Amino acid sequence: MYPDPDLDPDPELSRAAAELADWKFGEPESWITPELLVAEVRDTIDELNGRPDSTDRCLAAVDVFLADRTEENREAARAAFLAVPEPPRRFALGDMDRKDWPLRVLVAGPGGRTYLEFDGTVTQEKYDGALAYFEERARWNTQRANHVPADGPVTPHAPAIQLNHSYPGKRVADPGKLGLRHDYPAPITVADTAYPSVAHAYWALSVAERESRHTIAAAENAPAARTLAAWLPRREDWEHVRTAVMTHLLRAKYDQHPELAEVLLATDDATVIYDDVNSAFWVTTAARAATGRDACSSSCAPNCACGGRDLRRVNGPGGNRPPAIRSHGPGTRADGACASERPNTAPRVTIKDPVDHHPCTVSELFPRRR
Structure with missing residues (x-):
């Protein structure tokens, strides 16, 4: 568009341009009227506030009519149907094949006419077909509501467990869920080296200088181990192996x-x-949240004390890909992570053991019970 109509060589035509070409529109038209736009904005506001939008109100009015088929209820359903903005109205039933045909026939009734001229007068046969559609739809909705997927309910039945950030100083007789944190002082031995906690081991193994690992392992607590490691360069392959390292350490812990x-x-x-x-x-983020059983399954070997239950839920039947343990851990930006980063957990034919670097196959590193 020319900013000044007086400078436009053809002011009756709107002008558009791209890098390789430009073109003019003779008679641009829009199918969206200001009223339709306002109606859709109103629906969006209702949706964002958790209120029924015009489609929800329409379907509720239709349910009332189907339960009590009076002309008064039909007229209320018709008014609610026509109040739905026309673009979403066509898909109010979520049926890509029939679209809104059953709705517009139902609310018009025998002898009535829909808002689309080409429908013509609604016959008794068409009306009976619309009624049959809604009866079948009700049966299908009931079956879907009662359906349980083959792998169980979609959501867990137990309430979520929050492991808040803390600084556990020493072991206690009954740590409860605090003991699930990786900075909890539960000593582990990995590759003949003792570490006061998983966090100590994680940070010690993250640094490139082997001679510095003993210093980090001897740190007073997990935050001190992280601070020491933060000042040292990471291993070159750390972004690729840190998930496997965490898996290895969690197995040792449990x-x-x-x-x-x-x-x-x-x-x-x-x-x-x-x-x-x-x-x-x-x-943890919403996308990374995992159940405790999943976390144990994905972090423990099949011969671990927890039995490695449900390991197939993480690796898949017959799979031996290192599971992505991202539901919890001692990480920090010091190890090169950023909020949007995705770890490289692609399977490899052979890799180096994340702890002592000797070459081994994935199946050797992550053995499965036969």
């Missing part, structure tokens, strides 16, 4: 501390939400 494995399994199918103010990679 194998060497069966009482903590029982705590994790006791959470059943509750979503475990791990909070870590220093992490952009390991901290």
Whole structure:
């Protein structure tokens, strides 16, 4: 468009331009009127506020009419139907084949006419067909509401468990769910090296300088281990192996501390939400939340104290891909993570053990019970 109509060589035509060409529109038209736009905005506001929009109100009025088929109820259903903006009205039933045909015939009634001229007068046969459609739809909706997927309910039956960020200082006799945090002082031994916690081991193994790992492992607590590691360069392959490292360490933790494995399994199918103010990679988000059973399944070997239950839910039948343990962990931006980053967990034919670097196959690193 020319900003000044007086400068436009053809002011009656609107002008558009792209890098390789330009063109003119002779008689641009829009099928969306200001009234339709306002109606759709109103529906969006209702939806965002959790209120029924015009489509919901229409279907509710139709249900009232089907339950009590009076002319008064039909007229109310018709008014609610016509109040739905025309573009979404066509798909109010969510039926891509019939679209709104059953609705417009039902609310018009025998001898009536729909809002579309080409429908003509509604015959008794058409009306009976619309009634049959809604009866079948009601049966299908009932079956769908009562249907249970083959792998169980969509949502867990246990309430979510929040593992808030904390600074556990020393072991206690009964840590409860606090013991599920990776900075909880549950000593582990990996590759003949002792670590005060999973977090100590994670940060020690993250650095490139092997001589610095013992210093990090000897840190007073997990935050101190992270601080020491943050000042040192990461391993070159850290972004690719850190998920496998965490898996390895979690297996060691729950194998060497069966009482903590029982705590994790006791959470059943509750979503475990791990909070870590220093992490952009390991901290739980809505998309990363996992159940306690999943976390144990994905982090423990089949011969671990927890039995490696439901391992197939993570790796798949016969699969041996390293599971992506992202539901909780001691991570921080110091290990190169960012909020939008996705770890590389693609399967490899051979890899190096994340702890002592000797070459091994994926199946050797993640053995499965035969």
